[in-house]
Amino acid sequence: MPRRDQWWVVLPVLFGVFFLLPLIGLGWFAITDGDVASELGSSTTWDALRLSVLTATLTLVLAIVLGTPLAYLLASSEAGWARLTATLLDLPLVLPPVVSGIALLTVFGRRGYLGDPLSEAGITLSFTTAAVVLAQLFVAAPYYVRAAYAGFTAMDPRFEGVAYTLGLSRWRTFRSVTLPLVWPALAGGAVLCWARALGELGATLLFAGSLPGRTQTMPLAILSAFESSAGLAGAVSIAVILVAFALLLLVLLHRLSTPSGAYR
Amino acid sequence: MTLRAAFQGRAGDFAYDIELEASEELLVLYGHSGAGKTITLRSIAGLARPEAGQIEIGGRTVFDSSSGVDEPPQRRRAGYVVQDVALFPHLNVERNVLIGIEESGDARARWSQLRDALHLDGLDGRRPHELSGGQQQRVALARALVRPTEVLLLDEPFSALDDALRADLRAELTRLQRDFGVPIVFVTHDLREAHLLADSVAVIDGGRILQLAPRDEVFRRPGTRRVAELTGVRNLFAATASGDRVEVDGLELRLPANGARGVIDLGIRSERCILRRFDPDEPPPENCFVGQLVEELAFGNTHTLRFEPDGVGPRIEVEVAARPYEVLGVAERDRWVIELPPEDLLVMPRK
Numbered sequence: 001m002p003r004r005d006q007w008w009v010v011l012p013v014l015f016g017v018f019f020l021l022p023l024i025g026l027g028w029f030a031i032t033d034g035d036v037a038s039e040l041g042s043s044t045t046w047d048a049l050r051l052s053v054l055t056a057t058l059t060l061v062l063a064i065v066l067g068t069p070l071a072y073l074l075a076s077s078e079a080g081w082a083r084l085t086a087t088l089l090d091l092p093l094v095l096p097p098v099v100s101g102i103a104l105l106t107v108f109g110r111r112g113y114l115g116d117p118l119s120e121a122g123i124t125l126s127f128t129t130a131a132v133v134l135a136q137l138f139v140a141a142p143y144y145v146r147a148a149y150a151g152f153t154a155m156d157p158r159f160e161g162v163a164y165t166l167g168l169s170r171w172r173t174f175r176s177v178t179l180p181l182v183w184p185a186l187a188g189g190a191v192l193c194w195a196r197a198l199g200e201l202g203a204t205l206l207f208a209g210s211l212p213g214r215t216q217t218m219p220l221a222i223l224s225a226f227e228s229s230a231g232l233a234g235a236v237s238i239a240v241i242l243v244a245f246a247l248l249l250l251v252l253l254h255r256l257s258t259p260s261g262a263y264r
Numbered sequence: 265m266t267l268r269a270a271f272q273g274r275a276g277d278f279a280y281d282i283e284l285e286a287s288e289e290l291l292v293l294y295g296h297s298g299a300g301k302t303i304t305l306r307s308i309a310g311l312a313r314p315e316a317g318q319i320e321i322g323g324r325t326v327f328d329s330s331s332g333v334d335e336p337p338q339r340r341r342a343g344y345v346v347q348d349v350a351l352f353p354h355l356n357v358e359r360n361v362l363i364g365i366e367e368s369g370d371a372r373a374r375w376s377q378l379r380d381a382l383h384l385d386g387l388d389g390r391r392p393h394e395l396s397g398g399q400q401q402r403v404a405l406a407r408a409l410v411r412p413t414e415v416l417l418l419d420e421p422f423s424a425l426d427d428a429l430r431a432d433l434r435a436e437l438t439r440l441q442r443d444f445g446v447p448i449v450f451v452t453h454d455l456r457e458a459h460l461l462a463d464s465v466a467v468i469d470g471g472r473i474l475q476l477a478p479r480d481e482v483f484r485r486p487g488t489r490r491v492a493e494l495t496g497v498r499n500l501f502a503a504t505a506s507g508d509r510v511e512v513d514g515l516e517l518r519l520p521a522n523g524a525r526g527v528i529d530l531g532i533r534s535e536r537c538i539l540r541r542f543d544p545d546e547p548p549p550e551n552c553f554v555g556q557l558v559e560e561l562a563f564g565n566t567h568t569l570r571f572e573p574d575g576v577g578p579r580i581e582v583e584v585a586a587r588p589y590e591v592l593g594v595a596e597r598d599r600w601v602i603e604l605p606p607e608d609l610l611v612m613p614r615k
């Protein structure tokens with residue numbers, strides 16, 4: 001019997017139901033009205049899935065390579081510009097993705113400020129796979145950089161100081177001391193970044209369009225199915241594939257980011 | 265091997281101007297928190313950069329603002345144990361100690377040396393969180409000594425330990441000092457610890473070294489009123505001196521031969537004052553005055569007594585050990601004669 005003073009447990013249970021019900025609804029709708037089998041056999045769906053995984057992973061790699069040094073720099077500086085930049089990093093998180101897409105178009109679009117110089121150099125960005133990655137990077141990388149920044153800021157700087165007095169170079173200190181200590185923060189940020197990139201829709205639609213095989217990622221494929229004759233049933237069928245796949249990868253990533261031997 | 269340092273700088277709003285020297289001895293850097301102790305160690309280790317000055321470790325100049333020398337911490341040969349030791353939590357004991365020399369060939373030999381010197385047997389594979397406070401301290405000491413070290417900097421290394429462990433580690437430190445023959449700069453805000461460990465004491469306050477001298481000199485002849493205050497002198501008075509006489513609140517006292525003249529600061533440690541029974545028929549002898557006991561604090565092994573003067577003389581605090589307290593029968597009487605022996609009076613010039 002639950003004790004009298006544990007009535008509050010009702011609240012988290014309610015909240016859990018709120019999240020579970022739509023997912024169950026999605027699955028049930030797919031079984032009764034959808035045609036998951038035929039979507040699984042469709043090359044458009046597979047192309048979209050492949051493109052989604054490819055672009056989200058590329059985005060994550062870029063976010064890590066470019067974002068880790070940025071987060072470290074911001075965390076180790078006490079200057080005003082560093083704090084300002086750290087605040088600005090949050091901006092893409094609060095912008096509606098559509099606005100991010102428009103912002104990208106104004107600079108990198110064919111008629112954007114960098115459009116002419118870029119096309120003279122033979123580079124067209126908008127409506128290419130590269131544009132998908134740029135859109136995702138703009139929207140999703142801040143999740144990683146923020147988490148990394150928080151991790152570096154929370155670390156006791158004396159660990160690095162001690163390492164220097166022990167003769168470790170800055171690079172070795174970063175590798176053998178700093179990185180292992182902030183690893184949980186970085187891994188958490190990476191998962192968020194990758195997940196956000198996988199779900200990216202608004203910015204991609206505006207900046208990269210929805211060309212099957214080139215820029216049509218899973219969310220765009222779902223949207224396009226929804227708007228086609230297939231309607232809701234078609235959209236739901238692709239959606240469950242995405243949900244199942246995302247779930248699988250999240251579980252896998254979670255395992256990877258907290259290996260059993262990791263420092264706790 | 266010696267350490268010589270004279271440097272100035274600021275950290276935020278805090279300005280410091282430090283002058284230190286230590287040979288193969290244990291120098292205690294003693295002061296309250298916020299006095300500038302940690303920034304001093306960080307500057308010597310190369311983790312903080314003073315604006316000007318020179319630092320010399322083992323005869324090598326590692327910092328000299330006038331010639332632009334500024335060796336990085338990696339090359340200063342300063343072993344540094346920070347407060348709360350900061351062992352790397354993700355590495356086991358052996359890797360914590362050896363991380364700086366892992367790539368050199370003699371890491372194994374060095375490990376077995378240090379393991380014996382600091383009694384770390386059986387701890388090799390443990391993680392820092394699996395160690396006791398005393399073990400963590402010893403691992404941190406081993407880590408600081410693993411490379412050729414010409415000065416050992418210890419920032420309140422025993423502050424988190426209980427008294428029994430502190431005593432053990434102190435003995436160990438004295439032994440290490442002998443074996444490794446390096447200057448040790450030991451930071452503490454604990455007066456008893458300072459007294460117990462120090463060969464020399466540097467009293468630091470407000471970012472400046474007020475006095476640096478052999479331990480007994482600092483405790484017996486504080487250079488200024490502030491040093492006396494910081495080293496636990498509870499009785500401090502403004503006084504007027506002329507030759508071997510000095511006047512405090514109407515009371516005339518004899519001083520040991522001393523050239524002091526005019527307004528000075530006069531002090532006496534509370535444990536150096538002597539209590540005598542009061543006899544109304546006998547005038548108080550030299551360097552004595554009559555006091556009324558107004559407050560009493562019992563600490564078990566000692567009693568702290570506060571007196572108001574009965575007539576001439578200053579207010580004074582007297583510390584009496586438990587046995588004389590009982591033998592004299594302090595508890596039964598209020599009025600006492602207090603003697604301030606000339607050889608225990610501290611004379612400090614006034615700035």
